[in-house]
Amino acid sequence: MLKKRINLCFIGNPNVGKSTLINRLLGANELQTSEYPGTTKNTIQRNLIWKEKEFSLLDTAGVYKKKDLNFNLLIKATRFSEIIILILDSSIDKLDKVHKKLASHTLKSGKGLIIIFNKWDLIKSKRNKKKELEKFVRNELPQFDEKKLLFISALRDEKFTKIFEFSIEIKKLFEKQMTTSDLNKWLRDIIKDNPPIKIKGKEIKFKYIVQTDINPPTFKIFSNHPNKIKTSYKRFLEKKLKSNYKIDNIPIFLKFLASDNPYQEKKK
Numbered sequence: 582m583l584k585k586r587i588n589l590c591f592i593g594n595p596n597v598g599k600s601t602l603i604n605r606l607l608g609a610n611e612l613q614t615s616e617y618p619g620t621t622k623n624t625i626q627r628n629l630i631w632k633e634k635e636f637s638l639l640d641t642a643g644v645y646k647k648k649d650l651n652f653n654l655l656i657k658a659t660r661f662s663e664i665i666i667l668i669l670d671s672s673i674d675k676l677d678k679v680h681k682k683l684a685s686h687t688l689k690s691g692k693g694l695i696i697i698f699n700k701w702d703l704i705k706s707k708r709n710k711k712k713e714l715e716k717f718v719r720n721e722l723p724q725f726d727e728k729k730l731l732f733i734s735a736l737r738d739e740k741f742t743k744i745f746e747f748s749i750e751i752k753k754l755f756e757k758q759m760t761t762s763d764l765n766k767w768l769r770d771i772i773k774d775n776p777p778i779k780i781k782g783k784e785i786k787f788k789y790i791v792q793t794d795i796n797p798p799t800f801k802i803f804s805n806h807p808n809k810i811k812t813s814y815k816r817f818l819e820k821k822l823k824s825n826y827k828i829d830n831i832p833i834f835l836k837f838l839a840s841d842n843p844y845q846e847k848k849k
């Protein structure tokens with residue numbers, strides 16, 4: 582049975598092979614490609630079915646810089662896709678500002694990210710280059726999980742179907758739903774092992790946690806002094822939640838709210 586469509590948007594510099602890759606995924610040369618940058622001028626959408634799952638593939642015009650006219654169009658184009666495929670040329674020797682901007686914008690806006698180093702066939706010393714590129718990503722995009730990094734040749738190899746596999750995995754994470762009782766046990770354990778420090782003599786007491794949304798998973802954490810919780814402690818909870826529940830490579834949102842004392846409520 583067909584499940585809900587997974588929307589992918591392909592972005593990156595001009596000439597990195599976005600349209601070539603989409604043609605490979607489609608199994609047909611539907612999109613125009615050329616050796617000259619600037620071939621794709623407008624976003625183009627195609628649908629396909631892979632292993633009974635429906636995908637929408639959005640091709641975009643490449644951008645070099647944030648100042649490019651295309652940049653804002655690109656950000657607009659990404660709006661309706663839950664997964665962004667950032668394509669980079671494997672020959673690069675650093676991550677540019679625009680790459681970092683696109684990646685961090687993707688993650689901040691609650692989307693999943695897959696990074697692809699394309700034209701891998703042109704790299705001579707593959708072992709060294711792979712290490713080098715992995716290091717760039719690790720240093721420059723620490724929020725990105727390297728498990729969703731691919732080194733491929735859109736022209737030559739067959740590994741590109743990994744994009745579908747990764748996308749299905751990411752989609753599942755977006756829709757992950759945790760039970761309240763599980764989450765509260767998790768919260769109690771975390772606090773027992775790593776309690777928040779007192780702020781100006783005030784003890785922060787966490788009351789409970791509940792998942793309020795999916796796409797991406799969103800949680801509310803209730804406590805007596807939500808405004809006094811340090812940012813570092815909020816980040817710590819977010820990181821723990823992601824690692825304990827294996828939510829890699831998509832953002833989650835934690836909202837810290839005030840809770841009335843439930844016992845006081847009962848006395849009224």
Ligand SMILES: Nc1nc2c(ncn2[C@@H]2O[C@H](COP(=O)(O)OP(=O)(O)OP(=O)(O)O)[C@@H](O)[C@H]2O)c(=O)[nH]1
Binds near residue numbers: 596599619736
């Ligand atoms: N060697 C090699 N060449 C590739 C690969 N992928 C794409 N190319 C070539 O790179 C050139 C640019 O490919 P396009 O698919 O048009 O690139 P694009 O990212 O869509 O470019 P714009 O539309 O200008 O943004 C073409 O000549 C492709 O044949 C690859 O994996 N290996």
Ligand SMILES: [Mg+2]
Binds near residue numbers: 640
């Ligand atoms: Mg193109």
